Amino acid sequence: MSAAGAIAGILVLALNAYVLLGGADFGGGVWDLLARGPRAARQRDLVAHAIGPVWEANHVWLILAIVILFTCFPAAFARISITLHVPLALMLVGIVVRGSAFTFRSSGAGDARFERRWGRAFAGASLLTPLLLGITLAAIASGRLTVAGNGEGGRGKGFAEGYVLPWLTPFGLAVGLLTLACFAYLAAVYLVLEADDPDLREDFRHGAMRSGMVVLAAAVLALGLAGTGAPRLVDGLVRSSWAIPYVAITAATAAAAMVALWRRRYGLARIAAVVEVSLLVWGWALAQYPYLVPPELTVAGVAAPAITLRLVLIGLGGGAVVLVPSLYYLFRVFKMPGTG
């Protein structure tokens, strides 16, 4: 495999980690928003307790993905930044409000009104960011981010035509919904394991099953709209030999997660849910390959000079040596059963 291909793989890996870890933190915000019934306050506490020590570390995966993108595939970064300025800027507002609101809330020093207000801001921003992340990824897959479409060659075009219509599509919204549903689903599946109270565990078990169904519905909707939303992608998939088995395996994993939740096999449910969502991320990546931003920018075509790629690979290797034990320690301290 070429250095550029390997780095593109690591980029998807970082995004995958962000979805599984950072995504679940956003999902926690969804459950904060949906907390109902006699145990609402305790549900919110469990979410805050689960996110507290790890959200900042989970969040760095996105930064890692961005720095890899602009160091190794600068033209792709520039194209995405120009054409998707609006959804990315809105996503950033969501990231800022979510992170700030979460820590503001926990520093309220017992002021209930202050805490409630920031709790709501935290929950609202937790909806906005995943939606826009999904819309952004869908827009990249759509094949509409072309020179002629806007950006460099389209200076004369109107704002809406150049900077809004390429991403504000039914397909984009469906993928946004799918992303949000995946995040909520992951959060609920993790929270089932973190709850030490049987009632609370049942609450999140039901939440996990409900959101798991929404994931399935949104995935079907996104696939259905992909024919018009991302036609080239679908053309490639139809012609490929791996698409049908891949979709079948993903569906089987989704079913396994549901069955495991139904039978209260929570450890198994977590593994199945993680695999299911990871398969969705990699399905998007593989369907696009070798394009980074279809239909014009390929991984090899926009790769940085060989020396830069080599140094980044060395840096990533060295970084992983430090990072992996540190992450292991963080999760061992806060996420092992019996430490709550």
Add this chain to the structure above:
Amino acid sequence: MSDLLAARAQMGVSLAFHIVFAVIGIAMPLLMVVAEVRWLKSGDTVYLELARRWAKGTAVLFAVGAVSGTVLSFELGLLWPGFMELAGPIIGIPFSLEGFAFFIEAIFLGVYLYGWTRIPARAHVAAGVLVAVSGALSGIFVVIVNAWMNAPTGFTLVDSRIAAVDPLAAMANGAAFSQTLHMTLAAYAATGLAVAGIHAWSLRRDPMNAFHLKALKVALLVGAPAAILQPLSGDLAARQVARTQPAKFAAMEALFETTRGAPLTLGGWPDVDARETRFAVEIPRALSLLTLRDAGGEIVGLDQVPPENWPDVPAVHLSFQVMVALGGYLALVSAWALAVLARRRELAGRPRLLVALAVATPMGFIATEAGWIVTELGRQPWVIQGVLRTADAVTPMPGLVVPFAGFTLLYVFLGVVVLVILRRLVRHTPVILDEGR
């Protein structure tokens, strides 16, 4: 407002906002660790209380720093895609390294903040040390990128395309050492003396409270040595600017004409049309002496630079004067405080020193902002000195005034909320009577 100006304003606001939290994120962990180590060594629970309280404030400030830093990593592309497309392969490596440093920082901050009762005390201190070290490294990596924008190396331009890229040479650019040293010291000086100032003020009103006295001592231990060393690193940085960015240097010093035995211009208002600086105090030959270590040496003035390549001379000169004046004050007050401490005299009984320290509270941050205005406005009209103009790097998207206004409002709002929260934290200080006196 033109799109270019809006983009520059948004970047400026984002950086000015983030830098405050970045600086605190670098230095506060060191204060917490020093306090915690003192607690472990002496068993004095006041130090434990200090470390815990500082950790609470740091949690809020670090979170805002983390998210505003994320915004910046995207804004590099959202506002300056032309810059990133050119610079990414050359100088992206330190950003990647910064990613890992930030990872370690975030991981062990989580361990530190939430691990007080979960892990042994030594592991807890070690986590704090890792936060402090990786925080400093994060800052250093980012400033290396900025230094490269001022002194670009590690590539050649062939028909406005980059060739012969050497990222390691780019990292080892001429401005990297002086700029990272200057910025790291600034972080410790600004934060340390701001914390010292707050507690000095409280101590003046409540002189028997050991909590404030001990807090003041720890803060001085971190802030004062950095503030005293800062003028030396500033000298290093200024002479580097003189070598690689004569236009920026001439604007800093308001030197319009190339001069042998150039004077040092203190204060004053540079009149760009008349090409002279009004109302300034001049120290004969001092600029040549400071810059070249030769009182008769020649300093290049703005007359050697085509006017279209001039930065905003009054803004750069005045910001530079503000930075130097505040930095000088901080160094003097620090020397005074350390002298009192070294002679084992009581700080609490020195009301004038306490007032001088209290006055210094915001100064380090103002000086840091002024210093960044010097380095960023002083480089204009270039985004990469002599290579790429800022105007050629901006995104083609129209209507940039909207995101500028939006992010500015968001940051002003967040800034106010952070101040409210910090005020609450500071107000809830315990009263611990000093029995040892």
